[in-house]
Amino acid sequence: MKDVARAPDDALEVYGTKLASRLFVGTSMYDSPAILADAVKASACEVVTVSLRREAGGSRAGSSFWDLIKSMNVRVLPNTAGCKTVKEAVTTAQMAREVFDTAWIKLEVIGEDDTLQPDVFGLVEAARILSEDGFEVFPYTTEDLVVAEKLLGAGCKVLMPWGAPIGSGRGLNNVFGLKAMRAHFPGVPLVVDAGIGAPSHAAQALEMGYDAVLLNTAIAKAGDAVAMAHAFKLAVAAGREAYLATPMEPRDMAAPSTPVFGVAFQQ
Amino acid sequence: MHVQVIGAGIAGLTAAFELARRGVEVSLYERKPGPGLGCSFYAGGMIAPWCEREAAEPIVTQLGLEALDFWTKTLPVATIKGSLVVAPPRDRSDVVSFSKRTSEFEECDSRRIGEIEPDLADRFPYGLYFPKEAHLEPRDATGALGKALGEMPNVALHYSTDASDAKGAFDFTIDCRGFAAKPVLPDLRGVKGEMLVLRTKDVVLSRPIRMLHPRRPVYIVPRTDPHEYMIGASMVENEEPGRITARAMMELLGSAYTVHPGFAEAEIVEIGGDVRPTYPDNLPRLTLREKTLAINGLYRHGFLLSPALASRAADVVMKGAHFPELMH
Numbered sequence: 001m002k003d004v005a006r007a008p009d010d011a012l013e014v015y016g017t018k019l020a021s022r023l024f025v026g027t028s029m030y031d032s033p034a035i036l037a038d039a040v041k042a043s044a045c046e047v048v049t050v051s052l053r054r055e056a057g058g059s060r061a062g063s064s065f066w067d068l069i070k071s072m073n074v075r076v077l078p079n080t081a082g083c084k085t086v087k088e089a090v091t092t093a094q095m096a097r098e099v100f101d102t103a104w105i106k107l108e109v110i111g112e113d114d115t116l117q118p119d120v121f122g123l124v125e126a127a128r129i130l131s132e133d134g135f136e137v138f139p140y141t142t143e144d145l146v147v148a149e150k151l152l153g154a155g156c157k158v159l160m161p162w163g164a165p166i167g168s169g170r171g172l173n174n175v176f177g178l179k180a181m182r183a184h185f186p187g188v189p190l191v192v193d194a195g196i197g198a199p200s201h202a203a204q205a206l207e208m209g210y211d212a213v214l215l216n217t218a219i220a221k222a223g224d225a226v227a228m229a230h231a232f233k234l235a236v237a238a239g240r241e242a243y244l245a246t247p248m249e250p251r252d253m254a255a256p257s258t259p260v261f262g263v264a265f266q267q
Numbered sequence: 268m269h270v271q272v273i274g275a276g277i278a279g280l281t282a283a284f285e286l287a288r289r290g291v292e293v294s295l296y297e298r299k300p301g302p303g304l305g306c307s308f309y310a311g312g313m314i315a316p317w318c319e320r321e322a323a324e325p326i327v328t329q330l331g332l333e334a335l336d337f338w339t340k341t342l343p344v345a346t347i348k349g350s351l352v353v354a355p356p357r358d359r360s361d362v363v364s365f366s367k368r369t370s371e372f373e374e375c376d377s378r379r380i381g382e383i384e385p386d387l388a389d390r391f392p393y394g395l396y397f398p399k400e401a402h403l404e405p406r407d408a409t410g411a412l413g414k415a416l417g418e419m420p421n422v423a424l425h426y427s428t429d430a431s432d433a434k435g436a437f438d439f440t441i442d443c444r445g446f447a448a449k450p451v452l453p454d455l456r457g458v459k460g461e462m463l464v465l466r467t468k469d470v471v472l473s474r475p476i477r478m479l480h481p482r483r484p485v486y487i488v489p490r491t492d493p494h495e496y497m498i499g500a501s502m503v504e505n506e507e508p509g510r511i512t513a514r515a516m517m518e519l520l521g522s523a524y525t526v527h528p529g530f531a532e533a534e535i536v537e538i539g540g541d542v543r544p545t546y547p548d549n550l551p552r553l554t555l556r557e558k559t560l561a562i563n564g565l566y567r568h569g570f571l572l573s574p575a576l577a578s579r580a581a582d583v584v585m586k587g588a589h590f591p592e593l594m595h
Contacts, residue, residue, distance in 0.1 A: 031324075032548045064506060
């Protein structure tokens with residue numbers, strides 16, 4: 001058996017950075033920063049997302065928590081969570097670049113309060129402004145192919161469609177749409193961001209050929225966040241290995257795994 | 268034995284009180300002009316060991332049980348009327364998650380919620396009632412402690428005085444400076460909290476109400492004045508005290524309005540905020556360095572944890588006791 005998933009050349013490459021882990025983990029809502037740090041370790045993730053909008057305050061005083069994040073020795077993907085306008089998102093991204101010394105930005109422009117779905121028009125506009133300013137943008141988007149094309153046109157080299165509304169834990173709501181997106185952009189790193197509730201959802205995304213998953217609530221709000229982080233690590237590895245192993249195609253009728261014709265004593 | 272206590276927030280006041288009760292000579296130093304004027308001033312005053320278990324380690328519940336005794340018997344300023352946890356219909360799953368993480372509650376339907384808190388009748392389909400929990404008015408509690416200390420012959424209170432101006436030799440120092448101790452306790456961080464106090468005759472609530480919401484949770488605690496309610500509190504990983512954001516006020520007011528629309532016409536009596544001194548595990552610590560013991564990291568649990576921490580601190584100072592769960 002080829003140990004494909006652990007082959008060194010299976011690394012995920014985003015904006016020229018190679019990542020062995022295909023799990024990105026959000027840092028909010030944990031019972032404590034200590035539990036967050038243990039969960040990050042158990043997940044073996046190499047990328048964590050951090051929100052800045054609210055924590056920054058008037059004097060960017062959120063530094064102690066940010067220092068804790070920096071001390072975890074993982075790559076930080078700052079995000080513009082909670083931003084509702086292009087201007088707000090761009091300002092937050094610029095501040096994130098200063099605070100975390102990175103060109104990476106997870107771009108969220110929220111369009112609707114109940115579903116927290118992206119305002120895709122503002123998203124494309126902000127992505128263009130930030131890309132031209134040298135940012136490496138990870139846009140939180142829907143599975144809409146036209147929006148995806150426009151984001152690529154705006155300079156994004158990674159796309160992050162939602163699985164389901166943020167924090168809903170409903171898994172992959174539109175499997176058909178996500179499959180179409182995967183087929184439509186074979187060469188673009190695609191990350192399912194938001195809506196993942198259980199490790200099986202993450203495995204499913206990876207089995208479908210998604211390059212990675214990004215999640216927060218499913219780990220942070222689990223009864224045991226650290227154990228759940230480890231479960232996600234295993235699920236993501238399993239899903240990736242299954243994808244590389246080419247899963248069988250489903251069929252409508254039973255197909256016996258042993259021949260039934262001519263079995264002795266059969267009446 | 269003569270012990271210096273620095274800081275007259277809830278940690279320092281309870282520590283001084285415990286030592287003085289045990290006959291120790293105590294000198295309390297506080298930079299502010301009176302007791303309880305730091306972040307204790309903005310506390311909710313919920314003595315809710317089981318509700319807090321939802322997001323805290325078991326030790327918070329264990330230590331918190333001692334607070335129920337302290338605030339209802341030793342220094343009786345608290346009222347045991349229980350607490351009520353509710354959620355809007357579409358956030359029912361939050362009530363289920365909450366219930367899975369704690370104990371000592373009764374599940375309530377809409378009718379039962381109305382029996383417990385008549386003004387909330389027919390407003391929420393589900394809830395959890397924690398009958399053994401208590402609440403107090405933090406400013407009454409710190410005031411009562413300050414008064415009790417002032418009446419004890421073995422206690423000297425030095426308000427508006429920096430501890431560095433202290434005269435005399437002490438056998439021990441208890442450092443209860445909260446976030447101000449960060450220079451000597453570098454693991455501390457501040458978690459900002461913002462609150463407001465509303466005054467209304469249109470809503471009558473007799474016990475703390477917690478409304479669960481994925482983005483805008485809120486609690487409402489009745490104050491001593493029967494028409495005043497404390498609405499709290501934001502939780503932001505940020506260390507700037509005193510800067511109240513519009514967002515926090517909008518969210519707290521919006522959530523209070525969801526609990527009861529009668530709050531719309533309430534008078535805003537006060538807004539305030541400060542930072543909660545917190546360690547990375549969000550748990551309290553007793554830090555012993557030679558003849559100085561720091562009580563810190565009480566986070567959002569000042570009134571819940573301080574009685575138990577004070578009694579353990581007294582054991583450390585007077586008997587050389589060691590509490591591994593608090594002194595790691």
